[in-house]
Amino acid sequence: MMPTAAFADAIRELPELADLRDVIERFGDRAETHVxxxxxxxxxxxxxxxxxxxxxxxxxxxxxxxxxxxxxxxxGTRVVLAGMHTIATFLTWDRMLNAALADLRVVFLPLLNPVGMWMRRRCNGSGVDLMRNAPPHPDASATPLVGGQRVSNKLPWYQGDEGAPMQLESRVLCDFIREWVFPARQSIVLDVHSGFGTVDRIWFPYAYTRRPFPSLAEVYALKRLLDETLPNHVYAMEPISSSYLVQGDLWDHLYDEHGDGRSPDTRHRTLDQAHRLPREPRYRGPFLPLTLELGSWLWVKKNPRQLFDVLGGFNPIRPHRLRRTLRRHIPLIEFLLRAVAGAEIWSVFDGHERQRMESEAFSLWFT
Ligand SMILES: [Zn+2]
Incomplete structure (x- = not known):
């Protein structure tokens, strides 16, 4: 249960919190709620x-x-809440999902930055862009401004002061993922954003470099699984670095910390090095942090007047378009539930197979 009395003011101020309260009630004692x-x-x-x-x-x-x-x-919050609503309702009658959850966990953090949402700003209450707030990678380069800046918290994409501890919201996300996701033998994250381009993109790490990340074979296998299972899906799947380079991305930070079962000295190996290194037996499946970046420029193109609303550049405003967006991503969430539950079926390869997947992925995304 959500302690609604303690947060009555916040719930009044933010309709998303009222929806979250309702969906938590729908889960009943099937969900554990943590403030x-x-x-x-x-x-x-x-x-x-x-x-x-x-x-x-x-x-x-x-x-x-x-x-x-x-x-x-x-x-992004609305899409996660819509997914929660569907899953909570399935749990009241669907034997298949109930049975699956005996060995499957689903965790939700639908609104990480409530103050930013209340202030109608991208950043948090201190002007920091949480997705630029992780300690910068020593080899990182970044696209000017959008990739993160330390000039002023009055400008967007502010990373926070040099050497300062991470913002509370950033630490909350990292701790939540460490507690509930890191111990899993296989895991997928979907972090829902909006604002870039005209198509819905599924982005995978790295954000700080154009080099491929070590789980390239696994993410390529997931893409093929998605293409085969939902052949008419709407997503473009690609590394975030093909759109821009970002410093301090929290998912890069968590991905490297998790290590994905690799020994530390192989974590940052390049693809070339990876081919030369002896393969270690893999005891753990992948940790794949994905970002769903909804292409909001399409909503603007169809309804240019919404540019005059501060939220209009990032959100569908007309009711039919909002409904369409909320139902559009339910199949992806259901697909990911099944994909993570059965990851040992599609994400474990022998050395030769892995090499083939990596080189196909490399020519698709990195050449
Ligand atoms: Zn975003």
Whole structure:
């Protein structure tokens, strides 16, 4: 249960929190609700809430849905809430999902940055862009401005002060993922954003470099699985670095920390080195942090007047378009539930197979 009385003001201020309260009620005792932190702003106490459903055994395969990292991108939170609503309702009658959750965990962090959402800003209450706030990678380069800047918290994409600890919201996300996702033997995260381009993109790491990340074979296998299972899906799947380079991306940070079962000295290997290194037996499946970047330029193109609304560049405004967006991604969420539960079927390869997957992926995405 969500302690609604303590957050009555916040729930009144933010309709997304009222929807979250309702969906938590729908889960009933099938969900564990955690108030991960509270952020006080203008006399209002905003909760950051995590919800855990299904298997509590640490190694259970885990899907995490995250939203509301950027306050302006309300649609990300709405998409996660729509997914929660469907899953909560399935659990009241669907034997298949109930049975699957004996060895499958689904965790939700639908609104990481409630103050930003309330202020109608991308950043948090201190002006920091949470997706630029992780310690910068020593080899990182970044696209000017959009890739992160330390000039001023009055400008977008502010990374925070040099050497300062990470913002509360960033730490909450990292701790939540460490606690509920890292121990899983295989896991997928979907962090829902909006604002870039005209198509819906599924981005995978790295954001800090154009080099491929070590789970290239696994993410390529997932792309092929998606293409075969939902042949008419709407997504373009690609590394985030093909759009821009970013410093301090929290998913890069978590991905490298997780290590994905690799020994530390092979974590940052290049693809070439990877081909020369002896293969270690793999005891753990992948940790794939994906970002769903909804292509909001299409909504603007179809309804240019919405550019005059501060939220209009990032969210569908007309009701029919909002409904279409909310139903559009349910099949992806259901696909990812099944994909993570059965990851040992599609993501474990012998050395030769892995090499073939990596080189196909490399020619698709990195040449
Ligand atoms: Zn975003």
């Amino acid at each position: 991960l932190a509270t952020v006080r702003h203008d006399g209002v106490e905003f909760p950051i809430i995590g919800v855990v459903v299904g298997a509590t055994r640490p190694s259970a395969p885990t899907l995490a849905l995250v939203g509301g990292v950027h306050g302006l991108e309300r649609i």
